[in-house]
Amino acid sequence: GNSVTQMEGPVTLSEEAFLTINCTYTATGYPSLFWYVQYPGEGLQLLLKATKADDKGSNKGFEATYRKETTSFHLEKGSVQVSDSAVYFCALGHPQGGSEKLVFGKGTKLTVNP
Amino acid sequence: NAGVTQTPKFRILKIGQSMTLQCTQDMNHNYMYWYRQDPGMGLKLIYYSVGAGITDKGEVPNGYNVSRSTTEDFPLRLELAAPSQTSVYFCASSYRQDGYTFGSGTRLTVV
Secondary structure, eight states: OOEEOOOOOOEEEEEEEEEEEEEEEOOOOOEEEEEEETTTTSSSSEEEOOOOTTTEEEEEEEEEOOOTTBBOOOBBSOOOOOOOOOEEEEEHHHETTEEEEEEEOOOOOEEOOO | OOOEEOSSSEEEEETTEEEEEEESSSSHHHSHHHHHTTTTSOOEEEEEETTEEEEOOOOTTTTTTEESSSSSSSSSEEEEOGGGGGGEEEEEEEEETSSSOOOEEEEEEEO
């Protein structure tokens, strides 16, 4: 079945450091890929997405490229801020019966220190 | 726009009690979902709905029931609460493949 594996956390960085959170997936066909962010005490928010191979999703300085050859969708940011501290979830979406049920990774907690 | 609204935000139940978690969306999305989030375990799909009158089981449906009488509302029912149902519950809605909009969650503790 479809599954997502993302790097274990927690990740602790200093402000302005480079961020990479790895995500790989297993799926049949051509799924959509997503990154969601969850700030403390809140629900998940869509951060970025990509719907086909070689697509690059980007938002708020974050980027991720859909790599079908390596089945990966790694999240990157060149210079993190304290406000980026949150839990990040990689997710895979596969249309079934008209809806798109998402399968989520376990989440990676990021803490950015000043 | 309110988006997806969940109530209550917090609840403590005793073993064997029942309750309904409410979820309402005002975006006219056809698709709605219930997930539970356990610490370190990501999100697991409980039930989902592709439109009014249509629901289906997800990965972890046991102990829960849902109904979808209108496009806007998708309540989740716990009939006999058990400690294993202690979790944070998220409702979400979507339009085709545009990604989900999540509610802010209900934190449930069963004691």
